[in-house]
Amino acid sequence: MNNQIYKVTLIHNGQKKEMTCPQGTNLMELLQENKIYLEAPCGGKGLCGKCKIRVESGNLSELTSDEDRLLSNKEKAEGYRLACSTWIMGDAVVSLDDSSDTAQIVSRGLEYSVDINPSVSKEFLTIESPSVEDQRDDLKRLEDALNMRYTFIPLGLMQRLPSLLRDNDYKVTAVYDRNNILAIESGNTANEQYGIAVDIGTTTVVCYLVDLVNGKQLDVASRLNAQKSYGGDVISRIAYAADKAEGLKRLQMEITSQLEEMIKGLASKNKIELEHIYNIVIAANTTMIHLFAGLPPEHIAAAPFTPVATRLMVYPAEQFGVNINSACRIFVLPSISGYVGADIVAGILSTGMDKSDDLSLMIDIGTNGEMVLGNKEGLISCSTAAGPAFEGANIRNGVGGVAGAINTVRLEDDDIRYTTISGMPPIGICGSGIVDVLAVLLDAGIIDETGRILPADEIESEIGKKLKERLTEVDDMPAFIIAKGEETRSGEPIVMTQKDVREIQLAKAAIAAGTRVIVQKMGKSMGEIKRLYLAGGFGSYIDKRNAVRIGLLPKELEHQIIAVGNAAGTGALLSLLSRKLIQRSNIIKTMVKYVELSTSPEFQEEYVNCMYFD
Numbered sequence: 001m002n003n004q005i006y007k008v009t010l011i012h013n014g015q016k017k018e019m020t021c022p023q024g025t026n027l028m029e030l031l032q033e034n035k036i037y038l039e040a041p042c043g044g045k046g047l048c049g050k051c052k053i054r055v056e057s058g059n060l061s062e063l064t065s066d067e068d069r070l071l072s073n074k075e076k077a078e079g080y081r082l083a084c085s086t087w088i089m090g091d092a093v094v095s096l097d098d099s100s101d102t103a104q105i106v107s108r109g110l111e112y113s114v115d116i117n118p119s120v121s122k123e124f125l126t127i128e129s130p131s132v133e134d135q136r137d138d139l140k141r142l143e144d145a146l147n148m149r150y151t152f153i154p155l156g157l158m159q160r161l162p163s164l165l166r167d168n169d170y171k172v173t174a175v176y177d178r179n180n181i182l183a184i185e186s187g188n189t190a191n192e193q194y195g196i197a198v199d200i201g202t203t204t205v206v207c208y209l210v211d212l213v214n215g216k217q218l219d220v221a222s223r224l225n226a227q228k229s230y231g232g233d234v235i236s237r238i239a240y241a242a243d244k245a246e247g248l249k250r251l252q253m254e255i256t257s258q259l260e261e262m263i264k265g266l267a268s269k270n271k272i273e274l275e276h277i278y279n280i281v282i283a284a285n286t287t288m289i290h291l292f293a294g295l296p297p298e299h300i301a302a303a304p305f306t307p308v309a310t311r312l313m314v315y316p317a318e319q320f321g322v323n324i325n326s327a328c329r330i331f332v333l334p335s336i337s338g339y340v341g342a343d344i345v346a347g348i349l350s351t352g353m354d355k356s357d358d359l360s361l362m363i364d365i366g367t368n369g370e371m372v373l374g375n376k377e378g379l380i381s382c383s384t385a386a387g388p389a390f391e392g393a394n395i396r397n398g399v400g401g402v403a404g405a406i407n408t409v410r411l412e413d414d415d416i417r418y419t420t421i422s423g424m425p426p427i428g429i430c431g432s433g434i435v436d437v438l439a440v441l442l443d444a445g446i447i448d449e450t451g452r453i454l455p456a457d458e459i460e461s462e463i464g465k466k467l468k469e470r471l472t473e474v475d476d477m478p479a480f481i482i483a484k485g486e487e488t489r490s491g492e493p494i495v496m497t498q499k500d501v502r503e504i505q506l507a508k509a510a511i512a513a514g515t516r517v518i519v520q521k522m523g524k525s526m527g528e529i530k531r532l533y534l535a536g537g538f539g540s541y542i543d544k545r546n547a548v549r550i551g552l553l554p555k556e557l558e559h560q561i562i563a564v565g566n567a568a569g570t571g572a573l574l575s576l577l578s579r580k581l582i583q584r585s586n587i588i589k590t591m592v593k594y595v596e597l598s599t600s601p602e603f604q605e606e607y608v609n610c611m612y613f614d
């Protein structure tokens with residue numbers, strides 16, 4: 001290896017970006033350093049094949065055996081490589097057709113109504129100026145104007161108090177939370193009061209900009225989580241944080257700077273001064289909270305799955321590394337356990353299931369599957385390592401909800417019909433399409449109740465026989481062609497393989513079994529459940545009938561399903577508007593009993609039962 005510095009040019013969305021690095025630099029790491037994030041569900045281990053990038057020209061390392069296995073011949077011929085398995089050996093030009101900017105991210109939740117009473121107040125004050133007869137100190141004058149005693153005030157603010165009062169002719173606006181004085185602003189800014197509600201998902205980050213005076217949601221920004229190129233699921237992120245030097249710091253920096261950028265973008269787009277953003281409320285799963293707060297997450301990954309802390313956290317934003325203004329505070333909602341996080345607490349808040357007489361079930365299918373059952377008498381929850389199959393990971397042609405993803409599949413005129421996101425030529429299939437295609441193949445008798453893709457001569461139904469020409473073999477296993485090669489962007493067919501069906505069976509069985517276990521543990525039956533809240537992006541797009549058909553959701557509840565979209569984001573938003581709901585989140589934390597499934601014999605039994613298709 002020499003010390004020479006090479007130039008790598010990236011062509012992306014019609015623009016060129018130049019990067020430099022020494023010989024032997026890993027291409028994925030170079031891209032990460034330059035804030036370009038590829039899909040990397042396996043965390044760069046050369047297992048998933050999703051970090052594809054095209055080499056236009058240049059000098060790079062030899063194709064590895066992982067690449068040879070994971071790339072098709074056509075992709076190899078076109079110059080595709082896996083970024084995590086490629087090292088820079090000279091100047092190079094690479095290109096990316098990433099559609100992450102158009103990712104379909106759910107940022108709308110339930111409609112809500114709440115009394116506006118945020119954890120911050122502003123008041124315009126005309127303070128009496130001092131005189132020889134009235135020698136009260138500046139702070140006392142401020143407290144008297146606010147009708148407060150024994151306030152807490154940051155030392156730095158007290159140091160600036162004399163000039164703030166005198167320069168503004170004693171007309172200032174106080175920003176405070178109860179008796180904590182957070183800021184003193186010049187003149188009357190009482191109506192300039194904003195907050196940010198945030199849902200940090202493993203895959204996506206959603207930020208809502210809210211006017212705290214009238215409660216209006218002004219804008220929303222959604223992005224894929226900048227940590228995604230360090231691993232697609234919480235376990236690979238925890239491994240990165242624990243095993244790499246400075247790994248935790250790196251992941252924390254990625255998410256805090258992403259949040260800061262998103263907030264600054266929202267403020268400038270909506271012409272809002274950053275200094276008028278006072279509160280940020282965050283809902284996230286327990287691992288994302290650890291990575292955001294810089295808490296070592298490794299004990300969550302192995303039994304007994306112990307987080308550092310699950311309580312409500314309130315600290316100045318600067319202490320998390322989010323630089324908005326010195327008065328801005330971040331409220332991180334409380335979690336239940338290592339695998340039932342503040343996103344679920346926020347979801348419970350948004351549905352109000354903790355206050356209802358009726359028994360409700362909430363299922364959140366994301367990178368993991370979490371379930372909560374209960375009513376105002378109490379709640380019970382569990383989490384299943386369902387894996388991110390419904391987000392397209394571990395599925396041969398699986399992709400996230402991006403432009404070109406097949407998102408619906410149905411039978412029409414005796415053949416397969418599909419739609420794609422944004423109507424683009426298909427590039428793969430996302431979760432809702434995966435559920436549909438499985439339901440269609442079950443209905444057509446092409447997949448049997450054990451999940452086996454039948455050979456052509458065993459197919460008995462008329463419709464199944466008509467689809468026989470779509471049966472094929474991929475990597476020596478049966479597969480079904482959803483989109484033919486001539487229809488797709490790559491020219492390769494998009495298929496569902498036998499292995500894909502098995503992956504979905506494992507994931508749906510975990511969620512179905514977890515649901516059954518908490519229903520049993522509470523001594524209830526499915527028939528007693530009045531509502532099934534389906535949370536998360538995937539829940540918003542799936543066909544409910546098909547989700548029941550494949551056994552993901554209980555058939556007894558097919559007509560009680562309510563898609564609640566981003567329930568975590570909605571819960572964060574409600575908590576931003578109401579201090580009572582922040583307090584409520586602490587009560588919910590104590591109301592929810594957590595059931596550990598990994599050691600539950602009932603779960604093992606149900607898991608095996610739920611593997612089949614009825």
Ligand code: FES
Nearest residue numbers: 040044046049084
């Ligand atoms: S193969 Fe490169 S990230 Fe998975």
